[in-house]
Amino acid sequence: xxxxxxxxxxxxxxxxxxxxxxxxxxxxxxxxxxxxxxxxxxxxxxxxxxxxxxxxxxxxxxxxxxxxxxxxxxxxxxxxxxxxxxxxxxxxxxxxxxxxxxxxxxxxxxxxxxxxxxxxxxxxxxxxxxxxxx
Numbered sequence: 001x002x003x004x005x006x007x008x009x010x011x012x013x014x015x016x017x018x019x020x021x022x023x024x025x026x027x028x029x030x031x032x033x034x035x036x037x038x039x040x041x042x043x044x045x046x047x048x049x050x051x052x053x054x055x056x057x058x059x060x061x062x063x064x065x066x067x068x069x070x071x072x073x074x075x076x077x078x079x080x081x082x083x084x085x086x087x088x089x090x091x092x093x094x095x096x097x098x099x100x101x102x103x104x105x106x107x108x109x110x111x112x113x114x115x116x117x118x119x120x121x122x123x124x125x126x127x128x129x130x131x132x133x134x
Contacts, residue, residue: 003070
């Protein structure tokens with residue numbers, strides 16, 4: 001898998017929740033539902049998008065840790081460029097409201113891509129059965 005492919009996947013992980021969020025705001029920027037419901041939907045959307053990106057066509061040939069780090073870094077950079085100015089957030093407010101949730105991205109990515117049941121997981125590594133003598 002190319003690094004460009006990883007960047008495109010990372011961008012999708014950021015873009016889908018961003019687009020879904022528009023359904024919860026009026027054109028003037030007011031939230032149309034409770035913040036708790038909005039936050040729950042955003043966490044679910046981020047989780048499902050991360051799962052889909054990694055399960056529908058798992059990245060191959062790169063370390064799961066590298067892929068996870070790239071996804072996380074890209075999402076934070078895009079937020080700093082787009083969301084932080086749009087929402088007029090301080091660094092601390094960003095971490096409290098959005099940033100910590102992004103720890104789901106590397107957590108899900110590494111667990112999925114290191115999972116033996118996921119096609120492409122552990123690409124380039126010898127199967128566990130060949131590592132033991134019996």
